[in-house]
Amino acid sequence: MSCDAVQQQLDACALEHALAPDGDAAAVESFAHAASCEACAAHLAFLRALDAELAAIPLAAVRAPVVATAQQRATRALRARERPRGFGRELAAALAVAVLALPLVVAQAFVVVESGAWLLAGWVPEAIRVWLGFGYLASFALGVGALYGSIPLVVAWRRRALREWA
Amino acid sequence: MESDEELMRAVAHGDERALASLVERYAARIHAFLTRVTGDRDDADDLLQDTWVRVARGARGFDAARRVRPWLYGIAANLARDLHRRRAVRLRAAREGNVAANESGVTFRSVERIDMRERLARLPERLREVLVLRYFDGLDEAEMAEALGIPRGTVKSRLHGALRELRQKWEAT
Numbered sequence: 001m002s003c004d005a006v007q008q009q010l011d012a013c014a015l016e017h018a019l020a021p022d023g024d025a026a027a028v029e030s031f032a033h034a035a036s037c038e039a040c041a042a043h044l045a046f047l048r049a050l051d052a053e054l055a056a057i058p059l060a061a062v063r064a065p066v067v068a069t070a071q072q073r074a075t076r077a078l079r080a081r082e083r084p085r086g087f088g089r090e091l092a093a094a095l096a097v098a099v100l101a102l103p104l105v106v107a108q109a110f111v112v113v114e115s116g117a118w119l120l121a122g123w124v125p126e127a128i129r130v131w132l133g134f135g136y137l138a139s140f141a142l143g144v145g146a147l148y149g150s151i152p153l154v155v156a157w158r159r160r161a162l163r164e165w166a
Numbered sequence: 167m168e169s170d171e172e173l174m175r176a177v178a179h180g181d182e183r184a185l186a187s188l189v190e191r192y193a194a195r196i197h198a199f200l201t202r203v204t205g206d207r208d209d210a211d212d213l214l215q216d217t218w219v220r221v222a223r224g225a226r227g228f229d230a231a232r233r234v235r236p237w238l239y240g241i242a243a244n245l246a247r248d249l250h251r252r253r254a255v256r257l258r259a260a261r262e263g264n265v266a267a268n269e270s271g272v273t274f275r276s277v278e279r280i281d282m283r284e285r286l287a288r289l290p291e292r293l294r295e296v297l298v299l300r301y302f303d304g305l306d307e308a309e310m311a312e313a314l315g316i317p318r319g320t321v322k323s324r325l326h327g328a329l330r331e332l333r334q335k336w337e338a339t
Contacts (some may be wrong), residue, residue: 071185081222
C-alpha cells in the first residue's frame with residue numbers, strides 16, 4: 001500500500017470514528033504501515049488530534065420552544081397545502097373587482113392611442129402611426145392579460161400566507 | 167416503529183401526527199447540523215423552523231423513491247448556504263462602505279460567530295458541510311451526494327480536501 005492509499009484509508013477510519021487498529025483488513029494494514037512510516041504516523045497523529053478536538057466541541061441542545069414553534073409552523077404549512085375552502089368565492093370577488101376596473105383600463109388605452117394619433121398626425125406618416133398604435137395595443141393587451149391571469153395565483157398565495165401566519 | 171419513508175408518505179397525505187413524529191425524530195439532529203454549519207445557535211433556530219416549513223410544503227411532491235434523511239439534510243444545507251450567501255453579501259457591502267456603521271458592526275459580529283471553534287470554522291463552507299454531515303451526522307457518501315446534489319466523487323474529494331486543509335492549519339499552529 002502506498003502512503004497516499006494508507007492516508008486515505010486512515011481518513012476514512014477517522015470519519016467513521018474508528019481510529020483504532022481493529023477494523024477490516026485494509027484498516028489493519030494501514031495502521032501497521034503507519035507504525036513504521038514517519039509521514040503516515042504524522043497523519044495518524046493529526047487525525048487523532050482532530051478527532052479529540054471535534055469531539056470536544058460543545059454543542060448546546062435545541063431548546064424545546066424552538067422545536068415546538070417549528071412544529072407549529074410546519075403544521076400550519078401542511079394545513080395550508082390542503083384544498084382551500086372558499087377559494088372560488090375569493091377568486092370571484094377579486095375577478096369581479098378586476099372586471100369592474102376593465103372599462104376604465106380600456107378607456108385609458110383608447111385615450112392614449114387617440115391622443116398619440118392626434119399629436120403625431122401632422123408629422124408622422126400614417127403607416128407608422130398605425131404600426132405604433134398596434135404595437136401599443138398589443139403590448140397593452142399582453143400586460144392586461146398577464147395581470148388578469150395572475151389573479152388566481154395571487155389569491156392562492158395570499159390565502160396560503162394568511163393560513164401559515166395566522 | 168414506522169420508517170421515515172412511511173411517515174413521509176403519511177405527511178404527504180396531510181397526516182399531522184406523522185409530521186410531528188418526523189420533527190421529534192430529526193429536530194435535534196438537524197439543529198445540531200445547522201449549528202455546526204452556521205456557527206450560530208440563533209440562526210440554527212430560525213433555519214430549523216424554515217426547514218420544517220419547507221418539508222411540509224414539499225411533502226406532496228416528495229418522491230417516494232427517495233430517502234427521507236438525505237432529503238431533510240439537503241433542505242437544511244440549502245437554507246444554510248442561502249444564509250451564508252446573504253452574510254457574504256452583507257459583509258461585502260459593509261466592506262465597501264455601503265452599510266451604516268452600526269449595521270456593519272452587527273454583520274462583522276455575526277460573521278465572527280461563524281467561527282466554529284477554531285479550525286473547523288475556517289474551512290470553506292462546501293468543505294465544512296461535508297465534514298459535518300459525515301463526521302457528526304453519520305451520512306454515508308451516497309446520502310451526502312443526494313443531500314447536497316453533487317456526485318459521489320465530489321463528496322469524496324471534498325472530504326479529503328477538508329481533512330487536508332485542517333491538517334495544514336493544524337501543522338501551522
